[in-house]
Amino acid sequence: MPTDASQVVGAWITSKNIKCPACGGTKLDPKPQITISLPVVGGRLVTSTGHRRLGFGGLPGMPVVAATCDDCGYVLQFSAIKVGAMQKAY
Ligand SMILES: [Zn+2]
Numbered sequence: 001m002p003t004d005a006s007q008v009v010g011a012w013i014t015s016k017n018i019k020c021p022a023c024g025g026t027k028l029d030p031k032p033q034i035t036i037s038l039p040v041v042g043g044r045l046v047t048s049t050g051h052r053r054l055g056f057g058g059l060p061g062m063p064v065v066a067a068t069c070d071d072c073g074y075v076l077q078f079s080a081i082k083v084g085a086m087q088k089a090y
Pocket of ligand 1: 021024069070071
């Protein structure tokens with residue numbers, strides 16, 4: 001697994017011919033970090049499942065990678081597992 005996800009995300013964007021959904025721009029800047037999108041349930045941020053198997057190191061969120069549009073700043077997010085930036089833990 002690469003430590004810098006930007007190459008994987010950039011290749012994914014190119015292979016799928018993805019454009020910015022906000023402005024149609026094609027200059028998308030993939031980011032190197034894998035981040036976790038955490039759920040909000042009932043207006044409260046859920047920070048733990050209490051079960052390490054159910055999430056990313058015990059977190060209930062979804063690992064994502066991002067790219068920003070150089071033209072309008074829109075942030076695109078993709079599943080880190082789906083694009084191949086990390087493996088599923090279970
Ligand atoms: Zn844009």
